[in-house]
Amino acid sequence: METLHSVQGDNQKTLAARHPALTTVQGASYHRGSLLHIRGLMAAPAEPLSRTCLYQAHRELGAKMVPFAGWEMPIQYTSILTEARAVRSSAGIFDVSHMGRLRFQGQGATAWLDRLLTQDVAGLASGRARYGFILDQAGGILDDVIVYRLGEDDLLLVCNAANRPAVLDWLARWTHLAPTVRSWDITQDTAMIAYQGPKVLGRVDAVAQVSGLRPFAVADTVVKAGGASGQGWVSRTGYTGEDGVEFVVPASLGPTLWRTLMDQGAAPCGLGARDVLRLEAALPLHGHDIDRTTTPLEAGLMRFVAMGKADFLGKEALEKQQASGLRRKLAGFQLLARGIPRPGCRLLAEGREVGAVTSGGYSPTLDRDIGMGYVAAELAVAGAHIAVDIRGRAVPTEIVPLPFYSRRRG
Amino acid sequence: MATEARTPYYPDELRYTKEHEWVRAQGDGTALVGITFFAQDQLGDVVYLNLPAPGSSLAQTGKLGEVESVKAVSDIFAPVSGQVMEVNQEVVAHPELVNQDPYGKGWLLRVRLSDPKELAKLMAAKQYQAMLAAEGH
Numbered sequence: 001m002e003t004l005h006s007v008q009g010d011n012q013k014t015l016a017a018r019h020p021a022l023t024t025v026q027g028a029s030y031h032r033g034s035l036l037h038i039r040g041l042m043a044a045p046a047e048p049l050s051r052t053c054l055y056q057a058h059r060e061l062g063a064k065m066v067p068f069a070g071w072e073m074p075i076q077y078t079s080i081l082t083e084a085r086a087v088r089s090s091a092g093i094f095d096v097s098h099m100g101r102l103r104f105q106g107q108g109a110t111a112w113l114d115r116l117l118t119q120d121v122a123g124l125a126s127g128r129a130r131y132g133f134i135l136d137q138a139g140g141i142l143d144d145v146i147v148y149r150l151g152e153d154d155l156l157l158v159c160n161a162a163n164r165p166a167v168l169d170w171l172a173r174w175t176h177l178a179p180t181v182r183s184w185d186i187t188q189d190t191a192m193i194a195y196q197g198p199k200v201l202g203r204v205d206a207v208a209q210v211s212g213l214r215p216f217a218v219a220d221t222v223v224k225a226g227g228a229s230g231q232g233w234v235s236r237t238g239y240t241g242e243d244g245v246e247f248v249v250p251a252s253l254g255p256t257l258w259r260t261l262m263d264q265g266a267a268p269c270g271l272g273a274r275d276v277l278r279l280e281a282a283l284p285l286h287g288h289d290i291d292r293t294t295t296p297l298e299a300g301l302m303r304f305v306a307m308g309k310a311d312f313l314g315k316e317a318l319e320k321q322q323a324s325g326l327r328r329k330l331a332g333f334q335l336l337a338r339g340i341p342r343p344g345c346r347l348l349a350e351g352r353e354v355g356a357v358t359s360g361g362y363s364p365t366l367d368r369d370i371g372m373g374y375v376a377a378e379l380a381v382a383g384a385h386i387a388v389d390i391r392g393r394a395v396p397t398e399i400v401p402l403p404f405y406s407r408r409r410g
Numbered sequence: 411m412a413t414e415a416r417t418p419y420y421p422d423e424l425r426y427t428k429e430h431e432w433v434r435a436q437g438d439g440t441a442l443v444g445i446t447f448f449a450q451d452q453l454g455d456v457v458y459l460n461l462p463a464p465g466s467s468l469a470q471t472g473k474l475g476e477v478e479s480v481k482a483v484s485d486i487f488a489p490v491s492g493q494v495m496e497v498n499q500e501v502v503a504h505p506e507l508v509n510q511d512p513y514g515k516g517w518l519l520r521v522r523l524s525d526p527k528e529l530a531k532l533m534a535a536k537q538y539q540a541m542l543a544a545e546g547h
Binding site: 064075076079080081082272276338339340342361362391 | 454455457458460476478480481483506509
């Protein structure tokens, strides 16, 4: 039985070790052109793409593969909307092995990450995970991350694939604060599979004994699949707005686990469905809804920032912004006539530009055209009327409360 | 539970453009217009169609409207010149019909042809399939 620990041992790196920069291609953006040109949906990458341990499985399933954040990833297997509906009504699986997985151990590791992340890491119990941000000193969002507390000074950080090199560089700048902390980049040695949908909790025990796992809890447990097994982490987390779990297992177990979950009835789902589902749940996408030019205050995400902590990077900037007030805020909207709001479309009020769309599209669950974008703060109020400029057509639009979809509200 | 047609097919009785539109002559001076299996397959789930109103004039190869899928928006070009007689209201309300039945319920417009000779300039099914093959599909 392969364990994560033995895998990690081979791959120890110091925090100061720089990572080669990966090409980032934003697969979440959309393509515009004539039908003549649609076969070139994504720009050709400048560097060879990484492949996850599930690459072969994706090809065998007939997935459409696209470059995404330096990786060759499935955007869809059957149809984006079919896959999104499977997750809302039953269960779906996503290969999220491209996401960065960094492990930190050693005396002071928890206190160190507590300084670098906005969430309360020191106050996080072992076996729990928490969502938050890595901010720069100006309060700009370098990345949004989930930190898992595995033990006293043992933590796992999951970051966006596109930001992994930047996160590694950033953390390396602060190693002087933590001379005894060791780090491992376990991204390539592990598989990460998100298993999402209302039927997941009733089925997951067949592969991992995690009954009673609470939201944002993580279990260090044996994962059994197709006669093989391995030590892994199972957390009740996700990026779909649906209930479910995420597995981190040795890469060698990934394909078997994928097949086993499919045999349980899970629909393979690609990045396209993932983007639809996270938008419905109003979960921000870094590089679109949040980035280094935006702060958690402007994005309305202060519930993931522990302002009560003694200190963390970016805290001072947020306090200043809090005192001076916000000029713009991230708001959700729905169109009052048909149209697809794409990232970059201008938002208008009384004919004047008041912001831009950061994410948008058709919601199959709500059967509505929805989106998010930054608007002048006084307009970021539910019920306010604006318009989206869709290639010269001003489509009437209403600001609505977020999230668009919540499984509790239905 | 696939919501789209999965096997490529290109009916012999249609004419095709290199921009992946099709035309079906109705024998009464009008023709139906749509987008091909290849086009809908490349676009993925179609979620919105922006089509001209009845009465609009079309000029062959001019922009006719737009088709939007979850991931892409593409211009549609007029395969023939003429006047828009009818917009398929069913496909406007249910754009997924373009994926499910691109040559049947997924038709977009009925056009009165102003120059029926234009049809001869378009590709036959075999030529269109040869073009796709030459492009590596």
